[in-house]
Amino acid sequence: xxxxxxxxxxxxxxxxxxxxxxxxxxxxxxxxxxxxxxxxxxxxxxxxxxxxxxxxxxxxxxxxxxxxxxxxxxxxxxxxxxxxxxxxxxxxxxxxxxxxxxxxxxxxxxxxxxxxxxxxxxxxxxxxxxxxxxxxxxxxxxxxxxxxxxxxxxxxxxxxxxxxxxxxxxxxxxxxxxxxxxxxxxxxxxxxxxxxxxxxxxxxxxxxxxxxxxxxxxxxxxxxxxxxxxxxxxxxxxxxxxxxxxxxxxxxxxxxxxxxxxxxxxxxxxxxxxxxxxxxxxxxxxxxxxxxxxxxxxxxxxxxxxxxxxxxxxx
Amino acid sequence: xxxxxxxxxxxxxxxxxxxxxxxxxxxxxxxxxxxxxxxxxxxxxxxxxxxxxxxxxxxxxxxxxxxxxxxxxxxxxxxxxxxxxxxxxxxxxxxxxxxxxxxxxxxxxxxxxxxxxxxxxxxxxxxxxxxxxxxxxxxxxxxxxxxxxxxxxxxxxxxxxxxxxxxxxxxxxxxxxxxxxxxxxxxxxxxxxxxxxxxxxxxxxxxxxxxxxxxxxxxxxxxxxxxxxxxxxxxxxxxxxxxxxxxxxxxxxxxxxxxxxxxxxxxxxxxxxxxxxxxxxxxxxxxxxxxxxxxxxxxxxxxxxxxxxxxxxxx
Numbered sequence: 001x002x003x004x005x006x007x008x009x010x011x012x013x014x015x016x017x018x019x020x021x022x023x024x025x026x027x028x029x030x031x032x033x034x035x036x037x038x039x040x041x042x043x044x045x046x047x048x049x050x051x052x053x054x055x056x057x058x059x060x061x062x063x064x065x066x067x068x069x070x071x072x073x074x075x076x077x078x079x080x081x082x083x084x085x086x087x088x089x090x091x092x093x094x095x096x097x098x099x100x101x102x103x104x105x106x107x108x109x110x111x112x113x114x115x116x117x118x119x120x121x122x123x124x125x126x127x128x129x130x131x132x133x134x135x136x137x138x139x140x141x142x143x144x145x146x147x148x149x150x151x152x153x154x155x156x157x158x159x160x161x162x163x164x165x166x167x168x169x170x171x172x173x174x175x176x177x178x179x180x181x182x183x184x185x186x187x188x189x190x191x192x193x194x195x196x197x198x199x200x201x202x203x204x205x206x207x208x209x210x211x212x213x214x215x216x217x218x219x220x221x222x223x224x225x226x227x228x229x230x231x232x233x234x235x236x237x238x239x240x241x242x243x244x245x246x247x248x249x250x251x252x253x254x255x256x257x258x259x260x261x262x263x264x265x266x267x268x269x270x271x272x273x274x275x276x277x278x279x280x281x282x283x284x285x286x287x288x289x290x291x292x293x294x295x296x297x298x299x300x301x302x303x304x305x306x307x308x309x310x311x312x313x314x315x
Numbered sequence: 316x317x318x319x320x321x322x323x324x325x326x327x328x329x330x331x332x333x334x335x336x337x338x339x340x341x342x343x344x345x346x347x348x349x350x351x352x353x354x355x356x357x358x359x360x361x362x363x364x365x366x367x368x369x370x371x372x373x374x375x376x377x378x379x380x381x382x383x384x385x386x387x388x389x390x391x392x393x394x395x396x397x398x399x400x401x402x403x404x405x406x407x408x409x410x411x412x413x414x415x416x417x418x419x420x421x422x423x424x425x426x427x428x429x430x431x432x433x434x435x436x437x438x439x440x441x442x443x444x445x446x447x448x449x450x451x452x453x454x455x456x457x458x459x460x461x462x463x464x465x466x467x468x469x470x471x472x473x474x475x476x477x478x479x480x481x482x483x484x485x486x487x488x489x490x491x492x493x494x495x496x497x498x499x500x501x502x503x504x505x506x507x508x509x510x511x512x513x514x515x516x517x518x519x520x521x522x523x524x525x526x527x528x529x530x531x532x533x534x535x536x537x538x539x540x541x542x543x544x545x546x547x548x549x550x551x552x553x554x555x556x557x558x559x560x561x562x563x564x565x566x567x568x569x570x571x572x573x574x575x576x577x578x579x580x581x582x583x584x585x586x587x588x589x590x591x592x593x594x595x596x597x598x599x600x601x602x603x604x605x606x607x608x609x610x611x612x613x614x615x616x617x618x619x620x621x622x623x624x625x626x627x628x629x630x
Contacts, residue, residue: 057427057583082397086426086583111401112372117446119436130473131432158445265580268372268401 033220033252036313037305042250045303047222047310048288049199050075050259051102052172054084056112058266058278062259062285064090067097069289071297072259073306076102076170079155080114080133088162098306100168100196101159103152103187105143105175107133112269118154123147137175145182152176152190168307170199181210188214197311199254201225220314223251228284230275237283238292245296252310259285348535348567351628352620357565360618362537362625363603364514365390365574366417367487369399371427373581373593377574377600379405382412384604386612387574388621391417391485394470395429395448400477407478413621415483415511416474418467418502420458420490422448427584433469438462452490460497467491467505483622485514496525503529512626514569516540535629538566543599545590552598553607560611567625574600 034043050063054077066072077087077099091099105126107113113132116123120131125144128134134141159166169191171177176187177200191198197220205212215221232240244255260266260281270277287293297304349358365378369392381387392402392414406414420441422428428447431438435446440459443449449456474481484506486492491502492515506513512535520527530536547555559570575581575596585592602608612619 057580061579061583082427082429085428089426111404112397113400114397119434121434121437130477162445261579263579264376264576265372265578268376 033310033313034250034303037303037309039303043303044248044250044301045252045305046248046297047074047252047254047305047307048072049170049254049256049307051170051256052078052258052260053099053102054078054081054087056081056260056265056269057083057086058260058263058269059083059258059281060086060090062261062281066257066259066285066289071293071304072257072288073304074098074100074167076100076166076168077159077164078102078104078114078172079159080104080107080117082114085162088159088164091165092163095165098167098308099164100170100199100307101156101164101166102170102172103155103176104172105133105148105151106136106173108135108173109269110135110272116151116154117158118147118151123151126151137179143179143183145186148176148183149186149189152186156190156194166196167311168197168199169194177204177211178208181214184211185214188216188219191219192216197307197314201254218314220310222254222310224249224253225256226253227256234279234283238287238290241287241293242296245293245300245302248300248302252305255288257284257288259288261285348625348628349565349618352618352624354618358618359563359565359616360567360620361563361612362389362567362569362620362622363387364485364569364571364622366485366571367393367573367575368414368417369393369396369402371396371575371580371584372398372401373575373578373584374398374573374596375401375405377576377596381572381574381600381604386608386619387572387603388619389413389415389482391415391481391483392474392479393417393419393429393487394474395419395422395432397429403474403477403479406480410480413482413623414479415485415514415622416471416479416481417485417487418470418491419487420448420463420466421451421488423450423488424584425450425587431466431469432473433462433466438466441466452494458494458498460495460501463491463498464501464504467501471505471509481511482626483512483514484509492519492526493523496529499526500529503531503534506534507531512622512629516569533629535625537569537625539564539568540571541568542571549594549598553602553605556602556608557611560608560615560617563615563617567620570603572599572603574603576600 032041034045035041048071050066050072052059053063053075060083063075067075079101115132116126120127125142125147126133176183187198200221202221202223226244228240258276258281262278262282266278347356349360350356365381365387367374368378368390375398378390382390394416430447431441435442440457440462441448491498502513515536517536517538541559543555573591573596577593577597581593
């Protein structure tokens with residue numbers, strides 16, 4: 001199975017964003033997504049997408065603030081996590097919020113953990129000896145794609161049963177996209193069955209040909225994605241995002257961000273390492289709710305959009 | 316099945332504490348527990364026991380502070396809860412800490428939830444339609460005692476596998492004590508198998524005869540328990556505990572307390588009702604780490620003890 005670290009995977013995505021021009025559009029033959037949404041063909045559309053909702057209360061509270069600022073346009077929720085019910089309550093009382101499901105198969109923190117929604121004896125390849133999702137997937141972790149589909153279906157069904165009406169699907173830690181055709185096709189089957197778009201980026205196709213070959217002609221594909229990595233120094237956070245915004249290309253770009261407050265809960269939940277930790281997420285919150293970000297969106301003539309709008313336009 | 320609300324159950328316990336004199340001791344024929352520990356027969360022994368560790372980070376952090384003050388002598392951990400691994404880490408690095416397992420079959424909060432350790436299709440009577448433990452057990456909740464034993468065994472086994480060496484067992488929300496003989500006998504079988512004392516109070520026998528009839532002669536029984544209830548006004552918190560301490564009877568009394576900080580995480584986790592909420596737990600923390608409490612213990616000549624000491628003495 002083709003594997004890569006997330007860092008490497010993101011590196012490729014960022015490299016492609018920085019160096020390639022837009023050569024193809026799925027909508028070349030017909031109207032582009034931008035045109036279907038009433039914008040010019042070369043408009044710069046952006047989804048600002050907060051990941052990991054449901055993980056902790058801190059993530060929920062910061063992400064809700066981000067969504068309510070109007071600058072964060074979309075987010076996705078982790079169904080297996082203990083704070084999922086808090087986001088269910090929000091979703092049910094804020095039906096306009098653009099909330100998808102952040103399909104989750106790992107429990108990557110040390111002191112705060114979660115496990116599958118499906119009965120764990122039905123998904124043995126997904127859990128460690130204590131019954132939690134694996135901390136990580138390594139070369140020796142054998143993941144059974146049939147169990148992946150069973151667990152993802154259980155996550156979607158719990159969300160629907162509890163009253164969430166998701167606008168899209170994506171993948172925690174990109175696990176479902178970077179671990180081979182069988183796993184990705186499980187996601188695709190569910191996406192078609194539940195009629196939901198999956199976060200999929202044209203820039204990823206070169207490094208992962210099975211992604212493109214698994215798609216159906218009607219599947220929605222965005223052009224680019226941007227996410228910050230551990231190579232960026234904390235004091236360069238705003239510089240990284242400003243540069244990315246000033247170099248935004250025509251088409252649809254999804255910024256994947258991670259919001260939380262740098263508070264006791266979040267520091268404890270992530271204390272074993274700094275990457276995607278409490279301070280990291282506070283920096284993301286600070287930038288994406290800032291007047292600087294709001295001004296850049298206006299100056300660069302960037303159109304903020306949602307997954308709901310894209311899916312509606314793509315129909 | 317004989318049932319009662321927790322409030323009623325605690326009311327009976329507090330009434331008995333306030334009005335009865337000590338008429339019996341399990342150790343009447345031989346040395347009392349106090350004597351076995353080297354104290355006078357009429358010594359006042361007290362375990363100050365923090366419940367609900369593992370529930371949230373806030374509970375963990377406040378309870379650890381309480382334990383490290385020396386004034387909170389014991390605590391118990393909820394294995395199914397997401398912050399259990401944080402307490403595992405503490406238990407493994409603080410092997411002198413007197414930590415038991417707070418056996419848990421309910422997930423009583425609305426916005427923050429957990430489920431069984433056993434595969435949930437093996438314990439269908441314990442879970443709601445979304446796979447979480449029931450919010451509450453009502454007259455129409457049929458709980459299968461065989462599933463109780465399966466789930467409790469899974470909780471004990473996970474704790475042992477992760478490196479916790481529990482000193483005792485007790486029951487979240489008293490569910491295992493107040494819901495009939497079959498469920499209590501499940502706990503007793505596990506306690507004997509794993510050679511662990513169970514929190515059991517002589518004052519409870521009058522209202523729940525099946526408790527006494529299910530015990531073996533060697534089972535450890537404490538004399539009294541004190542826990543605060545929702546009838547106490549916040550400003551009367553210290554008064555309630557001071558009065559209880561000044562009226563402490565000879566024998567072993569277990570104070571059941573609930574520690575956490577009144578912070579964002581705890582407020583969000585308990586926001587649907589005030590009982591056992593964030594402010595409640597902060598009040599408990601404030602009292603049981605106060606100089607007032609320390610002075611009362613000294614003035615009243617109260618001996619602070621642990622479950623480990625009691626179990627060792629009872630052998």
